[in-house]
Amino acid sequence: MRFGFVLPFGDARFASECARQGEAAGWDGFFVAEWVWGIDAWVSLSAAAMVTERIRLGTMLTPLPPMRPWRVAAQAATLDNLSGGRVILSVGLGAPDTGYEEFGEVTDRATRAELLDEGLDVVTGLWRGQPFAYEGAHYRIRELSFHVPPPPIQQPRIPIWVVGAWPRPRSMRRALRFDGLLPNALDERGRQRLYTPHDIREISDFVRQHRPNGGPFDIVVDGATPGEDPGAAVAMVEPWGEAGATWWLEVTWELAAERVTPEWLRERIGQGPPPMSGRGGSGT
Numbered sequence: 001m002r003f004g005f006v007l008p009f010g011d012a013r014f015a016s017e018c019a020r021q022g023e024a025a026g027w028d029g030f031f032v033a034e035w036v037w038g039i040d041a042w043v044s045l046s047a048a049a050m051v052t053e054r055i056r057l058g059t060m061l062t063p064l065p066p067m068r069p070w071r072v073a074a075q076a077a078t079l080d081n082l083s084g085g086r087v088i089l090s091v092g093l094g095a096p097d098t099g100y101e102e103f104g105e106v107t108d109r110a111t112r113a114e115l116l117d118e119g120l121d122v123v124t125g126l127w128r129g130q131p132f133a134y135e136g137a138h139y140r141i142r143e144l145s146f147h148v149p150p151p152p153i154q155q156p157r158i159p160i161w162v163v164g165a166w167p168r169p170r171s172m173r174r175a176l177r178f179d180g181l182l183p184n185a186l187d188e189r190g191r192q193r194l195y196t197p198h199d200i201r202e203i204s205d206f207v208r209q210h211r212p213n214g215g216p217f218d219i220v221v222d223g224a225t226p227g228e229d230p231g232a233a234v235a236m237v238e239p240w241g242e243a244g245a246t247w248w249l250e251v252t253w254e255l256a257a258e259r260v261t262p263e264w265l266r267e268r269i270g271q272g273p274p275p276m277s278g279r280g281g282s283g284t
Contacts, residue, residue, distance in 0.1 A: 001241040003273030004029030004249045006060045006222070008260060011039055012047040018269055019048035023055040025272040029088065031060035031249065036099040042075040049083035056086050060249065061163065061182065063094020065115035066105040069122035069139065077127060077152045085153035089123075090182060090220075091116065092163030114138060117174065120160070127157050161220055166195070166203055176211045180218030180247075195221070197243040204244025222249040227271030234274045241276070248273070 005027050007018055019030040030048060034041035045057045057079065062072060072089070080087040093116055094100070096107040106112055118136040125132050129151060133143040152158045161180035165171035168186065175181045183203055185195035200219060207217055221240050225233035225248075237248050250273070252260045 001237070001245065001276055002028040002247050003276075004031055004056070004058075004060075004247060005269055005273075006031045006033070006249050006251045007044075007265070008033070008252050009039075010044075010262065010265075012044040014262065015044035016047035016051050018265065019055060019057070020051040021266065022269045023052045025270050027055060027250075027269070027273055029056040029058060029247070029249075031058045031088075031090070034059045034062045036063065036066055036094075036103055036105065042079060045079055045087075046082060049079060049086070053084075054086075056088055057083055058088030058161075059090050061090035061092050061094075061161075063098075064091045064119040064123075065093060065112040066100060066103070067119070069119035070126060070141075072119070073123040073126040074149065076123075076158050077149060080152040080154055080158050081150055087152070087154070087158050088161060088180075089158050090161040090163075090180075091120065092182065120162075120174075120178070124157055124160075127152055159218070161218060166199060167206075172206065172210075176207065176217075179216070180220055181207070182220050197239040200240060200243035200245050207244075218246045219244055220247040220249060221245045222251045224252060224255060225250060225274055227268045230275050234276060237274045237276065 005022050007015055007030070010018070015032055022030050032041045032044050041059050048057055064072065076087055076089050093109065093112045100107050106115065115138055118139050121136065122134055122139055122141065125134060130148050131143045131145045132141065134141040159179040161182055162175040162178050163182045163184055164175035165184045165186055181203065183195050183199065185193050185199050187193045200221060204219060207219065211217055223236065225236050227233065240248060
């Protein structure tokens with residue numbers, strides 16, 4: 001099991017400082033949010049890449065439907081080269097209440113799902129190299145053969161983690177085409193609920209049975225562990241690893257705003273991840 005830290009706020013300079021501290025403290029990944037409008041995630045991750053050598057760098061997450069997929073492909077490939085092959089791209093439909101309506105972006109869920117599917121086709125197609133052309137319902141790209149940038153260092157592609165609604169087959173099939181799953185559990189009425197280790201065990205079994213090409217596949221869970229109590233942190237995380245999760249992301253979304261200050265974040269990052277035995281490796 002690997003451990004990443006998701007930075008909830010801060011500019012590029014703060015991100016670089018936290019990423020450097022996180023690498024020194026033993027975290028395996030460092031992630032920043034990407035918004036329709038806000039601090040540019042790719043600038044922050046580029047700043048982090050310049051002061052680190054080992055830690056993986058990624059978005060958590062990129063709302064692909066309102067983005068231009070060719071720009072995302074260029075940004076991720078550029079950072080992969082800059083960092084020596086350390087990028088993870090996390091994608092999903094995004095949350096419409098984070099500026100979609102204000103900027104005139106599509107809010108209809110079915111349309112956003114179509115944009116996500118086509119956007120992933122475009123991103124991965126461009127990474128494979130040119131000439132490239134695409135014909136979809138939303139994106140039409142005539143054959144390209146100019147300004148060919150260097151491909152990503154990571155091959156066959158930069159790892160892509162995709163949000164998957166469990167147990168909806170179509171959503172799960174989308175995630176299984178790529179390299180990792182960010183689970184989103186639904187109840188019988190289709191409403192979001194908290195997932196459990198039992199869900200992760202069922203998802204892990206589903207991945208083994210249905211992933212078309214086999215190979216490594218990450219199942220990513222998140223939560224907040226007490227950095228000041230390593231034993232309690234290990235006890236929190238162990239059931240998820242035993243159920244099949246391969247990454248734990250330390251997140252602070254649900255913590256009280258007055259608690260999550262820059263000083264607190266630096267302290268929590270410096271405490272490091274839970275001291276699990278047998279860390280490392282990736283994939284179901």
